Amino acid sequence: EGPWAWPGEALKAQALAARTDAYKKVQSPRSSTYDLLSTTTDQVYAGYEKEAGAQGDRWVAAVAATDQQIISYNGAPIDALYSSSNGGYSEDSEYAFVSVVPYLRANPDPFDNAAGNPNFRWTRSYSGTELGAWLNTARGVNIGAVTSYEVSGNVSRVGRVDRANIKLIGTHGSATVTG
Numbered sequence: 001e002g003p004w005a006w007p008g009e010a011l012k013a014q015a016l017a018a019r020t021d022a023y024k025k026v027q028s029p030r031s032s033t034y035d036l037l038s039t040t041t042d043q044v045y046a047g048y049e050k051e052a053g054a055q056g057d058r059w060v061a062a063v064a065a066t067d068q069q070i071i072s073y074n075g076a077p078i079d080a081l082y083s084s085s086n087g088g089y090s091e092d093s094e095y096a097f098v099s100v101v102p103y104l105r106a107n108p109d110p111f112d113n114a115a116g117n118p119n120f121r122w123t124r125s126y127s128g129t130e131l132g133a134w135l136n137t138a139r140g141v142n143i144g145a146v147t148s149y150e151v152s153g154n155v156s157r158v159g160r161v162d163r164a165n166i167k168l169i170g171t172h173g174s175a176t177v178t179g
Contacts, residue, residue, distance in 0.1 A: 004055035011062035018043060019063075020070040020080035027077070073103050085119035088112045095156040106158045132170050139177070143170030153178075 002014035022036060022043050029035045036042040051060055071078050079101065086109055093104035113120040126134075131146040146168045153165040167176045 004058045012066050015062045015066045016069060016071055017080040017082045020077050023070050024077040078103060085117050086112055089158050141175045143175050144172035146170045
Protein backbone atom coordinates (compact mmCIF):
# COMPACT_ATOMS: atom_id res chain seq x y z
CA GLU A 1 0.00 0.00 0.00
CA GLY A 2 2.94 2.32 0.43
CA PRO A 3 5.08 3.37 -2.54
CA TRP A 4 8.83 3.60 -2.01
CA ALA A 5 8.70 7.40 -2.38
CA TRP A 6 6.74 7.79 0.87
CA PRO A 7 8.67 9.25 3.81
CA GLY A 8 10.47 6.64 5.91
CA GLU A 9 8.14 7.12 8.89
CA ALA A 10 5.10 6.49 6.68
CA LEU A 11 6.70 3.27 5.40
CA LYS A 12 7.32 2.22 9.01
CA ALA A 13 3.68 2.92 9.90
CA GLN A 14 2.60 0.82 6.92
CA ALA A 15 4.91 -2.01 7.99
CA LEU A 16 3.42 -1.91 11.50
CA ALA A 17 -0.15 -1.92 10.19
CA ALA A 18 0.54 -4.82 7.80
CA ARG A 19 2.37 -6.86 10.46
CA THR A 20 -0.37 -6.23 13.03
CA ASP A 21 -3.03 -7.27 10.54
CA ALA A 22 -1.13 -10.47 9.67
CA TYR A 23 -0.42 -11.24 13.34
CA LYS A 24 -4.07 -10.92 14.28
CA LYS A 25 -5.18 -13.13 11.38
CA VAL A 26 -2.61 -15.81 12.25
CA GLN A 27 -4.08 -15.88 15.78
CA SER A 28 -7.46 -16.83 14.25
CA PRO A 29 -6.66 -19.02 11.22
CA ARG A 30 -9.11 -19.27 8.35
CA SER A 31 -8.72 -23.03 8.25
CA SER A 32 -6.49 -25.86 9.43
CA THR A 33 -4.32 -25.50 6.33
CA TYR A 34 -3.72 -21.75 5.99
CA ASP A 35 -3.87 -18.43 7.84
CA LEU A 36 -3.64 -15.71 5.18
CA LEU A 37 -4.69 -15.29 1.59
CA SER A 38 -1.96 -14.06 -0.77
CA THR A 39 -4.31 -11.47 -2.26
CA THR A 40 -5.34 -7.94 -1.35
CA THR A 41 -7.92 -9.55 0.96
CA ASP A 42 -5.06 -10.15 3.41
CA GLN A 43 -1.43 -9.60 2.49
CA VAL A 44 0.38 -9.43 -0.82
CA TYR A 45 4.06 -10.22 -0.82
CA ALA A 46 5.54 -8.64 -3.92
CA GLY A 47 8.55 -10.92 -3.81
CA TYR A 48 12.30 -10.71 -3.66
CA GLU A 49 12.42 -8.96 -7.02
CA LYS A 50 10.61 -6.00 -5.45
CA GLU A 51 12.89 -5.97 -2.40
CA ALA A 52 16.03 -6.14 -4.53
CA GLY A 53 14.70 -3.68 -7.11
CA ALA A 54 15.01 0.08 -7.32
CA GLN A 55 14.48 1.68 -3.91
CA GLY A 56 13.50 -1.71 -2.41
CA ASP A 57 15.96 -1.03 0.38
CA ARG A 58 13.56 1.64 1.72
CA TRP A 59 10.83 -0.98 2.30
CA VAL A 60 13.31 -3.45 3.75
CA ALA A 61 14.63 -0.76 6.13
CA ALA A 62 11.09 0.11 7.30
CA VAL A 63 10.30 -3.53 8.01
CA ALA A 64 13.63 -4.05 9.80
CA ALA A 65 13.22 -0.88 11.89
CA THR A 66 9.87 -2.14 13.22
CA ASP A 67 10.90 -5.80 13.61
CA GLN A 68 8.86 -7.72 16.20
CA GLN A 69 6.53 -4.75 16.77
CA ILE A 70 2.75 -4.67 16.43
CA ILE A 71 0.14 -2.08 17.38
CA SER A 72 -2.12 -2.91 20.32
CA TYR A 73 -5.02 -1.38 22.22
CA ASN A 74 -5.73 -2.48 25.79
CA GLY A 75 -3.19 -5.28 25.38
CA ALA A 76 -4.66 -6.82 22.22
CA PRO A 77 -3.63 -6.36 18.58
CA ILE A 78 -5.77 -3.77 16.85
CA ASP A 79 -7.82 -4.18 13.72
CA ALA A 80 -5.12 -2.56 11.59
CA LEU A 81 -7.27 -1.50 8.66
CA TYR A 82 -5.51 0.28 5.85
CA SER A 83 -6.17 1.20 2.27
CA SER A 84 -4.55 3.00 -0.60
CA SER A 85 -7.11 5.80 -0.39
CA ASN A 86 -9.95 7.01 1.81
CA GLY A 87 -11.19 10.05 -0.07
CA GLY A 88 -9.54 12.41 2.42
CA TYR A 89 -11.42 11.18 5.51
CA SER A 90 -11.52 7.96 7.48
CA GLU A 91 -14.83 6.68 8.90
CA ASP A 92 -16.23 5.68 12.28
CA SER A 93 -16.12 1.91 12.78
CA GLU A 94 -19.83 1.60 13.54
CA TYR A 95 -20.72 3.23 10.24
CA ALA A 96 -18.30 1.29 8.08
CA PHE A 97 -18.77 -2.01 9.92
CA VAL A 98 -21.04 -2.70 12.90
CA SER A 99 -19.52 -2.07 16.31
CA VAL A 100 -17.94 0.93 17.99
CA VAL A 101 -14.16 0.58 18.18
CA PRO A 102 -12.58 3.43 20.19
CA TYR A 103 -9.47 3.73 18.01
CA LEU A 104 -11.36 3.60 14.69
CA ARG A 105 -12.82 7.12 14.64
CA ALA A 106 -13.45 9.32 11.64
CA ASN A 107 -10.56 11.70 11.04
CA PRO A 108 -9.44 13.94 8.20
CA ASP A 109 -6.57 12.62 6.10
CA PRO A 110 -4.92 15.67 4.51
CA PHE A 111 -2.24 13.48 2.93
CA ASP A 112 -4.62 11.31 0.88
CA ASN A 113 -4.36 13.58 -2.15
CA ALA A 114 -0.85 14.90 -1.46
CA ALA A 115 0.76 13.02 -4.35
CA GLY A 116 -2.07 13.33 -6.84
CA ASN A 117 -3.67 10.04 -5.78
CA PRO A 118 -5.98 8.97 -8.66
CA ASN A 119 -8.33 7.26 -6.17
CA PHE A 120 -8.79 10.35 -4.00
CA ARG A 121 -11.90 11.48 -5.86
CA TRP A 122 -13.56 9.90 -8.81
CA THR A 123 -16.81 10.22 -10.65
CA ARG A 124 -18.81 8.04 -12.93
CA SER A 125 -21.54 9.59 -15.06
CA TYR A 126 -24.68 7.97 -16.44
CA SER A 127 -27.44 9.44 -18.52
CA GLY A 128 -31.02 9.21 -17.30
CA THR A 129 -31.71 6.72 -20.06
CA GLU A 130 -28.78 4.51 -18.94
CA LEU A 131 -29.96 4.57 -15.31
CA GLY A 132 -33.51 3.71 -16.32
CA ALA A 133 -32.27 0.81 -18.47
CA TRP A 134 -30.08 -0.46 -15.61
CA LEU A 135 -33.02 -0.38 -13.18
CA ASN A 136 -35.18 -2.24 -15.67
CA THR A 137 -32.53 -4.91 -16.28
CA ALA A 138 -31.26 -5.29 -12.71
CA ARG A 139 -34.53 -4.95 -10.81
CA GLY A 140 -37.24 -5.52 -13.38
CA VAL A 141 -38.69 -2.06 -12.73
CA ASN A 142 -39.44 0.22 -15.67
CA ILE A 143 -39.56 3.88 -14.62
CA GLY A 144 -38.38 5.17 -17.98
CA ALA A 145 -35.48 7.61 -18.20
CA VAL A 146 -34.36 8.86 -14.79
CA THR A 147 -34.90 12.60 -14.48
CA SER A 148 -33.88 13.15 -10.84
CA TYR A 149 -33.03 11.39 -7.59
CA GLU A 150 -33.34 11.87 -3.82
CA VAL A 151 -30.93 10.44 -1.23
CA SER A 152 -32.11 9.74 2.31
CA GLY A 153 -31.36 7.40 5.14
CA ASN A 154 -27.97 6.30 6.30
CA VAL A 155 -25.52 9.19 5.94
CA SER A 156 -22.47 9.18 8.22
CA ARG A 157 -21.45 12.09 10.42
CA VAL A 158 -18.70 12.93 7.90
CA GLY A 159 -21.09 12.89 4.94
CA ARG A 160 -20.55 9.47 3.39
CA VAL A 161 -23.58 7.79 1.90
CA ASP A 162 -23.72 4.04 2.40
CA ARG A 163 -26.73 1.78 2.69
CA ALA A 164 -28.85 4.85 2.00
CA ASN A 165 -32.17 4.99 0.22
CA ILE A 166 -31.93 6.40 -3.29
CA LYS A 167 -35.21 7.29 -4.90
CA LEU A 168 -34.89 7.36 -8.68
CA ILE A 169 -37.59 9.44 -10.35
CA GLY A 170 -38.23 8.71 -14.01
CA THR A 171 -40.49 9.64 -16.89
CA HIS A 172 -42.84 6.71 -16.07
CA GLY A 173 -42.70 6.56 -12.27
CA SER A 174 -40.21 6.10 -9.45
CA ALA A 175 -38.42 3.38 -7.54
CA THR A 176 -36.26 3.27 -4.43
CA VAL A 177 -33.00 1.32 -4.23
CA THR A 178 -30.48 1.04 -1.43
CA GLY A 179 -26.78 1.42 -1.91
